[in-house]
Amino acid sequence: MKPFLRQQLAKYADRLGELEFLLSREDIMQDMPQFLALSREHTDVAAVASRWQRFGQRESDLAAAQEMLREAAGDADMQAMAQEEVDSANAEMAELETELQRMLLPKDPDDARNAFVEIRAGTGGDESALFAGDLLRMYTRYCDSLGWKVEIVSESASELGGYKEVVMRVEAHNAYGTLKFESGGHRVQRVPATETQGRIHTSACTVAVLAEPDEAEAIKINPADLRIDTYRASGAGGQHINKTDSAVRITHLPTGIVAECQDGRSQHSNKAQALRVLTARIQEKDRSERAAKDAAERKSLVGTGDRSDRIRTYNFPQGRLTDHRINLTLYKLLGIMEGDLGDVVSALQAYEAAQQLAALEVGA
Numbered sequence: 001m002k003p004f005l006r007q008q009l010a011k012y013a014d015r016l017g018e019l020e021f022l023l024s025r026e027d028i029m030q031d032m033p034q035f036l037a038l039s040r041e042h043t044d045v046a047a048v049a050s051r052w053q054r055f056g057q058r059e060s061d062l063a064a065a066q067e068m069l070r071e072a073a074g075d076a077d078m079q080a081m082a083q084e085e086v087d088s089a090n091a092e093m094a095e096l097e098t099e100l101q102r103m104l105l106p107k108d109p110d111d112a113r114n115a116f117v118e119i120r121a122g123t124g125g126d127e128s129a130l131f132a133g134d135l136l137r138m139y140t141r142y143c144d145s146l147g148w149k150v151e152i153v154s155e156s157a158s159e160l161g162g163y164k165e166v167v168m169r170v171e172a173h174n175a176y177g178t179l180k181f182e183s184g185g186h187r188v189q190r191v192p193a194t195e196t197q198g199r200i201h202t203s204a205c206t207v208a209v210l211a212e213p214d215e216a217e218a219i220k221i222n223p224a225d226l227r228i229d230t231y232r233a234s235g236a237g238g239q240h241i242n243k244t245d246s247a248v249r250i251t252h253l254p255t256g257i258v259a260e261c262q263d264g265r266s267q268h269s270n271k272a273q274a275l276r277v278l279t280a281r282i283q284e285k286d287r288s289e290r291a292a293k294d295a296a297e298r299k300s301l302v303g304t305g306d307r308s309d310r311i312r313t314y315n316f317p318q319g320r321l322t323d324h325r326i327n328l329t330l331y332k333l334l335g336i337m338e339g340d341l342g343d344v345v346s347a348l349q350a351y352e353a354a355q356q357l358a359a360l361e362v363g364a
Contacts, residue, residue, distance in 0.1 A: 111177025124203020141339025184311035
């Protein structure tokens with residue numbers, strides 16, 4: 001294990017002792033917010049400290065087994081037993097080191113939240129709208145495979161199928177942390193259904209993944225800064241939705257940011273959902289501005305997340321998906337379009353973890 005990791009982990013052991021002392025004070029229950037904060041930190045620190053302690057135990061076991069191996073020269077049975085213990089200790093230590101590295105990485109507090117996924121057709125006309133529909137299907141099937149709840153918040157269907165714009169809400173623990181790297185420009189290369197001469201066209205969509213705000217921590221919006229319009233929903237949804245002005249569009253006047261919802265049966269529920277989307281978009285704007293400022297001082301981890309970035313190409317003639325941020329190429333495009341995104345997500349998360357670990361080492 002690298003020295004800087006040992007230094008970081010030793011700090012956790014020291015901090016665990018401090019937390020246990022603080023939580024044992026008689027007056028701690030008089031300050032409930034502090035008690036809860038210390039309790040949460042204790043849970044996290046204890047988890048790291050226990051694994052670090054186990055690593056130390058297995059390190060001692062390894063040293064003892066190696067000594068036994070040296071002393072058992074000529075005794076085949078004893079050497080075999082010692083070698084088995086060496087192999088076992090090495091394997092468990094490798095697993096513990098990987099887990100400890102992951103636990104030391106900085107955590108984005110938004111990762112655990114639900115997510116809004118916005119897909120917008122870009123260059124390419126009708127083909128781009130069709131591709132937006134394909135991306136919606138891909139994400140929906142991926143979420144279904146994980147048992148996550150998905151609902152359409154708003155949609156603007158195109159005449160030939162697909163969507164000019166569609167927004168979905170994903171309800172699950174760590175939904176944002178899993179999907180956040182999907183933000184950016186998605187380019188598709190294929191022969192469109194509308195192409196009569198078999199020529200390959202290139203079109204694009206943009207995807208934005210937003211963390212759903214915690215109502216207790218969400219930014220406060222002045223009602224006077226909002227313009228709320230109601231209108232009749234379009235597209236599928238049943239007679240009730242199509243015959244009443246239940247759809248809601250909310251405009252944040254200072255920023256010009258707009259959110260709408262037409263999926264629910266009541267104007268009240270649509271207004272509440274649209275307000276959640278609007279808040280998420282305003283917070284994402286603030287996040288993007290901070291990220292742009294930080295990017296001037298340090299290298300971004302996995303792209304900037306800006307929608308103008310071309311992050312991925314879907315090449316149908318070659319059956320190839322390429323993520324340009326990490327130079328990942330997979331030749332199983334049809335499976336990916338059916339929701340088999342696991343390898344892509346894992347690769348992006350592993351890359352971010354490696355970059356964060358390198359940054360920790362530099363700063364140690």
